[in-house]
Amino acid sequence: MRVPYNPNTVKTFASSSKAGFGKVPDLERGKVPEDWWYFPVVARMHSERTGYPTQKPEALSERILLASSNPGSLVADFFCGSGTFPLAAARHGRRFLAGDVSWRAIHTTRERLIETLRTPFTLYRETTAEIPSNALTCSIVVSNLTLSLKDPPALDYWEIDPAWDGKIFRSAIQARRPNRSAEIPLEIKMPVAPTNVCVRAVTVDGSLIQSHV
Ligand SMILES: C[S@@+](CC[C@H](N)C(=O)[O-])C[C@H]1O[C@@H](n2cnc3c(N)ncnc32)[C@H](O)[C@@H]1O
Structure with missing residues (x-):
């Protein structure tokens, strides 16, 4: 990792050959x-x-990542919070593992x-807490690789x-409500032919629910 010299240092070296006692830095x-x-x-x-x-x-995560890994490296942040480190990893072509004990952290990370x-990325969730099942009160229609929700409750996110x-739950594909609009996509194309479909959703009030199709 390299960072720019202070502009005053650059000026000093530009104006005097004696600066730095003869040692000329690579400006x-x-x-x-x-x-x-x-x-x-x-x-x-x-x-x-x-x-x-x-x-x-x-910028902080990015500096740590660039200083200590190469493109294609596998990096990990087991306390990822809002997902700053996995985000930097994704941007710079690293494979990553990220985890956090808090549900809010995972939701924020996957949104980012x-x-x-x-x-796509895979999301694993291990919990002893029950997720309300068959709680997505709408029809779920699967046709070949396409899955659509008909008249769902207001959703922030589904997968x-x-x-x-x-x-x-291995999340293969996700949809999220865009920041500046209430319109979340209600149709998703699945990356593989479905065998046993489970849909998970986060409602706009933050509840996690799921339905097994
Ligand atoms: C300082 S925050 C990380 C912030 C993160 N670097 C970011 O940019 O958002 C520390 C995180 O550790 C998580 N944490 C605390 N104890 C944990 C544990 N035992 N296992 C996993 N995560 C834990 C917290 O939920 C919190 O999100």
Whole structure:
């Protein structure tokens, strides 16, 4: 990792050949960062802001990621909060594992990943808490690879496991409500032929529900 020299340092070296006691730094390449870093917190109105209470700046995660991995590397953040680190990983072509104990963290992370990623990711959830089943009160129509919801309740997010094993939900494809509109897509094309479909949804009031088709 290199960071730009302070503009005053650049000026000093440009104006005096004696600066630095004859040692001329590579001003173009920049310098190795100090062992303390300054990153402002994510401001209240910043577009990065998710509302997650302990969210860190993307630039901070990015620096750690770029300094310690290569494209294609597998990186992990088991306390991912709002998903800043997996987001940086996805942007820079790293494979990633991310986890968090909190449901809100997982929901925020997957929302951010869906906004950024073009390829699907898999979401595993292990919990002892029951998710209300057959609680998606609408008809679910499967036709070949397409699954549609007819007159669902107001949803923030929904996802499909086309081959649900009844235990671990492997989210193969997702739809989310866009930030500036209430219109969530109600039709999804599944990436593989369905064998045992389970649909999970988060309602606009934040409840997690599911229905087995
Ligand atoms: C400082 S926050 C991480 C913030 C994150 N870097 C971001 O940018 O949003 C720490 C996270 O650790 C999670 N956490 C705390 N104890 C945990 C545990 N035992 N297992 C998994 N996650 C845990 C919290 O839910 C919280 O989201």
